[in-house]
Amino acid sequence: MPKSTFSKAGDFDEEVILCLERQMIPAWERHGMNHLAVSAKTLKEFRSQPLPEQVRAWKKKLVEKKSIKHRSAANSSRIIESWPADDLESIRSPVLIYVRDGQTEFQLGDYVAQCPQGHFLLLSAGVPQPAGRHPHLEEPRAGKKCEVWWFHSTANRNFVALSVCYSEGEKHVNSGHYYIVEDPQVAQLFHLFTQEIADKSPYYKKACFASLQVFLLLFLREIKANRFHNRGINNLPKSASVSASSIEMARQYIDKNLNHPLTIDIVAQAVFMARTNFVTQFRQETGQTFRAYLTERRLEEAKHWLLNDACSIQNICVFVGLKSSQLYGLFQQHFGMTPMEFRRKHKNV
Numbered sequence: 001m002p003k004s005t006f007s008k009a010g011d012f013d014e015e016v017i018l019c020l021e022r023q024m025i026p027a028w029e030r031h032g033m034n035h036l037a038v039s040a041k042t043l044k045e046f047r048s049q050p051l052p053e054q055v056r057a058w059k060k061k062l063v064e065k066k067s068i069k070h071r072s073a074a075n076s077s078r079i080i081e082s083w084p085a086d087d088l089e090s091i092r093s094p095v096l097i098y099v100r101d102g103q104t105e106f107q108l109g110d111y112v113a114q115c116p117q118g119h120f121l122l123l124s125a126g127v128p129q130p131a132g133r134h135p136h137l138e139e140p141r142a143g144k145k146c147e148v149w150w151f152h153s154t155a156n157r158n159f160v161a162l163s164v165c166y167s168e169g170e171k172h173v174n175s176g177h178y179y180i181v182e183d184p185q186v187a188q189l190f191h192l193f194t195q196e197i198a199d200k201s202p203y204y205k206k207a208c209f210a211s212l213q214v215f216l217l218l219f220l221r222e223i224k225a226n227r228f229h230n231r232g233i234n235n236l237p238k239s240a241s242v243s244a245s246s247i248e249m250a251r252q253y254i255d256k257n258l259n260h261p262l263t264i265d266i267v268a269q270a271v272f273m274a275r276t277n278f279v280t281q282f283r284q285e286t287g288q289t290f291r292a293y294l295t296e297r298r299l300e301e302a303k304h305w306l307l308n309d310a311c312s313i314q315n316i317c318v319f320v321g322l323k324s325s326q327l328y329g330l331f332q333q334h335f336g337m338t339p340m341e342f343r344r345k346h347k348n349v
Contacts, residue, residue, distance in 0.1 A: 012177050016162070019149065020220040024098050027118045028216060032209045036120045038197055043111035055112040058109055060138075062086050068269065079260060084269040088128040094194040095123040095152045096212075100215065102146035102167075105138040106130055112138055122197055132174070133253070135167035140192060141219060142169055151219075153190060158182060159315065160190045160219065174256060180229040181222045182315060189215035218225045229311060247271055247285040254294060258301055259321045264290050298322060306343045313339055 011258045027035060029263060037055045040046040046057055067081040082089040097104075103116045109128040115121050123129045130136055137144045145168040155161045159182040164175040181187075193211040222228055247346045250267050267290070268278035282290050298320045316339070317324050331339050 010173065016177075016179060016223055017220065019100055020216060020223070023100060023118075024149070025216045027098075028120070028209075028213060031118075033205050035118060035175050036122065036208075037113060037115060038122045039108045039113065039124045039129065046108070046111060046113065052115075052119055054116045055119065057111050058114070059110065060112045062088070062110060068140065068266075081128070082131065082266075082269070083128065084131075087131045087134040090126050090128050090133045092125055094125050094154055094197075095129070095150060097121045097123065097151070097188075098149045100147045100149055102144070104136045104146045104148055104167075105144075106285055107135055107138075122194065124198070131164065132256070133172070133249075135170060135172040136165070137167050137169075141167075144169065153187060158184050158187055160187050160215075162219070169261070174252075175213055177230055179223065180319075181219055181227070182229065182311065183218070183222060183227070186215065186218045186222060189218065203293060229305070229308065234292065245285070246278075247282055250278070250282065251286070251293075254297060257321075258298060259319050280299075295330065299330060302327060302331075302339065303342065303346075306339055307346060309343070309347070 014344075019109045026307060030245060035052050037046075037051055038049065040049065043057060043059055051057075062083060064083040064085040067083050069081055086107065088109070088224075097120065098113050099117050099119050099121070101117055103114060104121075105112055105114050106123075107128075107130065108123070113121065135141055136146055136148060145166070147164070147166050150163045150165070151160055152163075159180050161181075162179040164177060166173045166175070189211050193208055193215060196207045196211065198289045201207075216246070254262060255265055264275060265281060268275050273281070279290065282288075282293070286293055288296070301320045302316055302322075305319060311319075313324065313327070317327050320327070322330070328338055331337060331342060338343065
């Protein structure tokens with residue numbers, strides 16, 4: 001997995017430009033809808049739609065029959081349901097992926113979809129999809145690999161984020177780079193594309209082709225012009241291997257999902273630990289309670305974004321998974337000032 005070794009922002013910026021300019025955009029312009037698959041809730045529904053010639057799908061039963069419902073934060077959480085034992089979750093917003101290298105094998109509910117290099121897969125809202133803790137490969141995994149690029153947004157329609165992950169054999173690594181383009185026009189094009197796919201109105205295929213083509217070009221333009229945020233590049237824990245301890249994996253999960261509602265139960269289930277054991281072991285290894293650690297990470301992330309004048313307080317709240325009243329309350333409690341006062345004080349430091 002050579003590309004996972006990119007650690008400097010400049011190196012990876014060049015990699016993003018290379019992928020968009022020389023691979024992703026040409027692939028869409030050359031093949032368009034012929035290289036796009038759209039997830040569905042069942043294998044029957046998935047196979048009933050036109051599929052790219054090289055995309056395959058087969059039945060696979062869920063290990064965990066009952067899901068965890070995420071009702072408590074229905075308006076703020078992107079997650080609707082989760083199946084920790086299957087490494088699956090259903091979310092509220094569509095996600096578009098591009099397979100840059102190798103071949104992915106995604107479990108999507110009760111089936112697996114196999115997508116080769118150069119293909120796009122739209123993960124529809126509400127359809128179970130990989131949560132990202134395991135390799136995107138089916139067993140036996142020896143000799144298999146894939147590199148996957150993800151475009152995703154949230155209910156806040158002002159930005160689109162791009163992230164990258166790599167799977168090889170039993171290893172799964174997130175790059176640590178999370179590119180956020182905060183431009184309403186770019187975001188609107190992404191949402192137009194996903195909405196056209198969902199509605200299937202007359203001429204939707206032409207509308208999908210045009211909207212995604214323009215979206216990719218404008219996203220590339222923003223990256224080239226350095227008009228983006230790179231979340232978490234210096235914050236993710238160094239370890240990303242399968243040999244990491246359960247608590248180290250929990251810390252990685254927290255950092256990756258700061259913008260989602262997080263509880264002890266959610267994180268403990270994500271790393272397959274009983275709640276009581278998780279609470280005890282987390283405090284032993286980190287020296288902090290779960291709540292204290294989570295608050296500290298969210299405040300550190302918020303401080304990082306506050307030093308960037310182009311990032312609004314509203315979007316900072318989205319990035320760190322807090323309501324504006326919670327963010328203001330925590331800043332007053334920990335720093336004796338509001339977020340805006342913190343920004344003004346540290347602006348020129």
